Amino acid sequence: MFNPFVYKRPNNLEQVFTLLDQNEDVKIIAGGTDLLVKLREADRSPELLVDIKDLEKLKGIKKNKNEIKIGALTTITEIKESKLIKDEFDALYQAASQFGCYEIRNRATIGGNVVHASPGAEFGVVLFALNAEVEVVGKRDVKRMPIKEFLYDVGSVKLNNELLKSIIIKNKPDLKSSYHRISRVKGMDLALVNAALVKDDKAQYTSYFGAVARTPYNNNKVDELLSQSNLNKALFVKIQKIVDESISPRATSLRASPEYKKKMVVSLLKKCLRDIGEIGDDIDG
Amino acid sequence: MVDIPQVENRIDANKKISGEAEFIDDISFSNMLHALVLRSPHAHAEILAIDINEVQKLEGIEKVITGRDIKDEIINIDIGDHYPLAVDKVRFEGEPVAVVLAQDKWQAKKALNSIKVEYNVLPHTVKAREAIKEDSPLIHPDQDQYNRHLDTNHHPNSNIFRHYKLRKGNIEKAFKKADKVIENRFDYPQRSHTQMETHGAIAKWTSDQEMIMYASTQSPFFVRTAIADMFKVKATDIIVKSGYLGGGFGGKSDVSIEPLTAFAARFVPNKYVKLKLTREEAFNASLIARGAEVELKTAVRKDGKILGEKAKIYFSSGAYGSTSVHIVTAAGHNCTGPYEIDNIEVDSYGVYTNTPPVGAFRGYGHPEVHWAKERQIHIIANELGLDEDEIRIKNMLKPGSINALGQKIEKENGDLLGCYKKIRERLDEIEINQKPHKVYGKGIAAIMKSPVMPTNSAASATLRFNEEGTVDIACSGSEMGQGTKTAMQQIASAALKLPLDKVKIKEDISTDNSPYGWQTIGSTTTWKAGRAIMDAVRKAIDKLKENASLVLDVNKEDLEYRGNKIVLSENEDLFVNTDQICFGYLHDNGLVKGEPVQTYGTYMPKGLTYTDPKTGQGNAAAEWTFGAQGVVVEIDKETGELKLLNMMMAIDAGKVINPKLARGQVIGGMVQEMGGALTEELRYGKDGQMRNNSFTDYKIPTPLDLYDTDFDVYFFETPEPIGPFGARGIAEHGTVGIAPAFGNAISNALGIELFKLPLSNQKIFLNMNKEGDLYV
Amino acid sequence: MAKTINTIINNEKHEIEVPYQMSLLELLREELNMTGTKEGCGNGECGACTVLLDDLPVRSCIILAHEIDQKEVVTIEGLKNTGDYEKIKEVFMAEDAVQCGFCTPGFVMAVKALLNRTKYPNDQDIKEALGGHLCRCTGYEAIHKAVKRLV
């Protein structure tokens, strides 16, 4: 049961911005899978919900020379079923496959996932690791910025009466990527820790980890070590040490303890490496 | 042996698949008011003031009710410690503080949000072990003065409201003779039933001071008695109806939200009031489950013989005690497991804590203590360097053994050894396909279970032949998915020797005209209501013969009942068809002979007694069921993630009435318990608030956790002398030994011993990577 | 506050005045008396409220009734006359995949949507279709067996 609000579903951007301008207490709704769950728990609702699902400009997955552009309103199912994505970005496909469940994926949008900015969100780590950019549309213009700048804290993104329009990823040939997560049950669950790993055409690694810090976490030293060393047991001991010393996940988390999360960072890293064929089954435990 | 006719489908399958089956929330009435409940945000606090003046005046609000409206309406089941709404004090987060009644639920919600309550927060405790300490806050400082229906042996000036003691043999001597004493503590934290349907009730008081209630209850008669007692009115003035339940598992037995609904409805006569819990409320404001810490100290001989056992069991029973008094008892006399131990000292405590009240949950005290006992046996075997099978078999209860209660075990109680060997054999047979980064373990546990119930917990049935020869039967026992009514149809059909389609079982219950039944719990329905049906059938056959004897003009004793006809034993050619006489025989000239056949059958457990207050022994368990369970697990060494490959049970069911339903019950129970074993635990924050009152963070097994699991269920059939055609209850037993089977499998896979449930990925991982054992 | 929406539910046109804050689940159950769709959590977590929205299975508890304006919804009540329904019913019965039955309409909708996507679902398809549905009674074995029979 939701507390009362007014609902509008404009079909062009101008109307959206007019509504945003005219109302103080207003919220955007896309798939609603975050927002409505939140509103159900809240004591009151915003006065106005603006549904953006009819905005065609925010939809679709397009390839544009060396870029792939994913509209903010693209659902997780559309991402999962896109051949383009599956061919180019394993990590995105894997994240989409492990996200929530089929019915949720049919509604949830990638834009909502990014804007909601929860620390263990499926797409946070993947898009950070892929060095994605975002397009933000306002009344006057469209801005482009790295996602790392856009999403700067838990639940916080740089939007000021603006919408997230799309997500842009450069696709380089020979790029390899992988995504893994740990959860409590194998059906629908949130990630206790998740990881995305990218190896680019110059054999440089980028790794990001979710639910261990306020935003997707990366450590340069880890990436450098991966890029420059032999991938053997000793290396992972070293990486574990770096991770242990550099992150301090929230101790009050219901889902997992800091101690476990730190270890899982390295375990997931190994799974990702194995996935893209960089290490074999001889390295374990 | 009798062949039980087999049905193709459970009788309610079609309605449930099509969505036609009506559950409580599918029922509504015009002019019905919604009840929304303001709940305590604190685990323990005094209510200083509640301001409802403004709220009362809001548009559309019919009535706001608070604890101040309570005169002496108390819920007095075993212990009179509970009001339907908090009076002056709240004892758990989620306890009802005020109720708003309105026709428009959004208006009600708005009103609810504007009620102001002033609290004085008190120190709280959510763990029994804390709550028994001397300096612990007293949750019921006046418990000495409470009305009790039975002596619970409470400890004055403490939070202990129930202390069950069991003493057998000479415990000190046994410990002196021991080669080794092994002591461990095992935790089974509180969890939630999480029936997929949350609790609901709809009540209306008429101007004749009669109350009609529709409720999602396993226990309509029990609810009737409790509500009548609460209002000091006659039970006949209270009518409780129940239909389909979206799962019960014990969490809809006794009473939960029904007294509050009845209380609220009393303020708005002639209007229906509906209270339906949200999922969050089902977690933190209905009954919860388990919550036991078990200390076992076992005296053993080198050869594995158990000489004696001391057990201390502490239940974190929540804020109110009535719903767990008997769980404490059941845990107490089952904590020895299915073993013959000559010297026993058990102290089982029910302890008030600031959590929702603990109530019955599938397994009723048994999974808690089997978690301890079957892990302990495994550990003893490791410590003595013996095989765990050898220890189990050496100590196992067998015909002639005396159990903890002092009852003699007979062959007819079932084939425990056979079940155990079957599971071991199956486990040995399974070949594991090893994968990289994984380790594997097989775990086993033996189990026993007895229902614990009031000595007079009766069941009954009515039977009516219709003109055409069909039969209508009604019996006590709620249908909550376990397929009771389907099994009853089969039992009735077998006993009446009539085809299934001639026998119809009434599905819903109304206390004003349905046959009486105590509660649908303890896996006793097939066994007890089935028995009542057999009694009704016996009487019906007698009546049919009487009618036939009038028609055929022979002695009743010389007739034989054959289902569709009644024949003269010595001359089969002389007979009359059942459908000709079941309503009285109509001669051509209009003359009627005999009477319509309608009978009533009953069953009352025989010879049950209360346990002796000093020794805790006595004939307190009406039947015993034995079995064994096993699991095979795969554990990811890098993450601790566990995958269930095989799950199995062998159980002596006495007689399987319906193999498909029986298998479904066993598997359903095992998987439900797997939740408790691996992921489920209610968690409380520093301030005593439940932190995981949603499916987001209370994780129950999902389809994908079981998609690749192979199940084996083996039924042994040693007839139970009282049960219908020899059948025993089996609906709960799947739960009993699953947690220790997992614990033992993990031990075998990794060489680590875990003592506290749930055995989460994290716990497994951190323990296997740690020197020594961790108690996390 | 309320406004009128136009929608097709189970092949029937509806023009209804609906409060903005009403969920699709509330609309179905409380206004239209289609109580076959169940509420198990209200939070998108259990699957009991699954319906088809423009052919895709979704969770009606976290969708606003107004979001179906100009769209088409199919609920369990609307499945009855489709061929797939009889097939699904048959396999659910054959394997006794129904105990209390509260989760069942949600599972049936999920399976119907699965059959809409593919005539011959494989293990991966079945896992995707059922993965987010909770059942507390059956332990899932019977449900899995039932759906595998469709293959």
Ligand SMILES: Cc1cc2nc3c(=O)[nH]c(=O)nc-3n(C[C@H](O)[C@H](O)[C@H](O)COP(=O)(O)OP(=O)(O)OC[C@H]3O[C@@H](n4cnc5c(N)ncnc54)[C@H](O)[C@@H]3O)c2cc1C
């Ligand atoms: C049962 C369940 C399971 C879930 N499982 C997962 C999971 O496994 N992994 C995971 O990461 N998440 C999960 N989620 C969370 C949620 O589904 C995702 O975060 C989803 O991607 C949010 O998208 P949405 O379109 O539904 O967002 P909405 O709820 O519509 O919006 C979320 C927020 O973003 C804002 N917003 C949305 N789109 C835009 C835009 N284009 N421009 C500006 N602001 C915008 C909204 O105002 C709101 O504040 C789950 C949720 C549920 C209910």
Ligand code: FES
């Ligand atoms: S009620 Fe909608 S998913 Fe549970």
Ligand code: FES
């Ligand atoms: S059959 Fe009861 S929840 Fe699935």
